[in-house]
Amino acid sequence: MIVGQGLAGSLLAYFLLKRGQSIHIFDNNHQGASSKVAAGLMNPITGRRFVKSWMIDDLFPFAEKTYRSIEKEFDVEIYKKREILRALFNIKEENSWDERSGIDSYEPYMNSAPEATGVAALFKGPFSWGGLPGAGQVDVPLLLQTFQVHFREKDLLDNEAFQYDALGFGETGVNYKGIQAKKIIFCEGHQARFNPWFSVLPFVPSKGEMLQITLPVHDLKNIVKHKSYIAPLPNQTYWIGSTYEWNDLTESPSEKGRESLVNALDKMMAVPYKVVNHLAAIRPTVKDRRPFIGEHPDNNSLLIFNGLGTKGTSLGPYWANEFCDHLLNGKELLSEVNIARFF
């Protein structure tokens, strides 16, 4: 049994089915799902100091391979390789960019002289641009919808809230409303904070808000990181985001969030734009920024796959597959992701 059909639950279900397992999923219709508002960016180099993301040399190739397989299997376009153009605001930033991109292990991901002429005209001039040719973008809402249709067709998905107090425990596993299973895996995103068995884990959820805009006169194909990210979405709209907020964990968009995003837009866009949508969700961010994977210490029928934080698209495929290897072939989980680290 899998609870949650966001990015985590969908990918886990996909790999379990590939390995011939029988599964059943419960999802309360993506209520508050972080996956529904994500831009789906896969960014190999982040932060002010331009550092490679954790395990990126393993995560990226595996994620790309997985999204390409899903595209083929379901005849959908969900993954685009898209260079990120990063605005560099002064000579110091440009020097650090050049320094980093000269390091052998950074070389495949960074470009010191990207082609930015067409794009630059849309933005209020930074000092220069750096390029991240290894980046990509996943259409996460389409991925979820594709899987939802597939799981429903196979009668593997019930769109209802899972009731914890209806879960029964037996000698060989768990039972829920007439369904028997060896294991139940909770993939509930930030809502795992309310899960009676896993709420003790150190979740540090963060609310994120985004705007959807149109650019009436221009067509932008790259992802750009300037004062904020701007990334192409379907139907000639663009994703702008996102904010980080740790105190207000309501799922609705706020005036404060909108203001901060519009401020960033005004500082970066040299062309007119129109806001057409404003959404918010809570990310399943965690204290040590590593996924939460593994068995409950008191009952190995209860498991969790969570903590994908701000990087679900790059982390999800690799760790869903590793988790399957652990469940089905006994492969040990890396201690950095195993929830045993907290018990």
Ligand SMILES: Cc1cc2nc3c(=O)[nH]c(=O)nc-3n(C[C@H](O)[C@H](O)[C@H](O)COP(=O)(O)OP(=O)(O)OC[C@H]3O[C@@H](n4cnc5c(N)ncnc54)[C@H](O)[C@@H]3O)c2cc1C
């Ligand atoms: C504004 C914003 C921008 C982001 N941008 C990016 C990005 O560019 N790139 C990137 O990689 N990541 C991004 N993320 C993060 C990304 O969204 C997450 O890493 C990922 O989607 C988490 O997936 P999940 O399946 O763990 O959680 P969720 O997407 O929250 O899914 C959990 C699912 O479980 C269901 N559920 C929960 N509890 C129950 C229950 N009791 N019963 C039944 N169903 C239940 C929910 O309905 C939901 O469908 C962004 C997040 C936000 C908020």
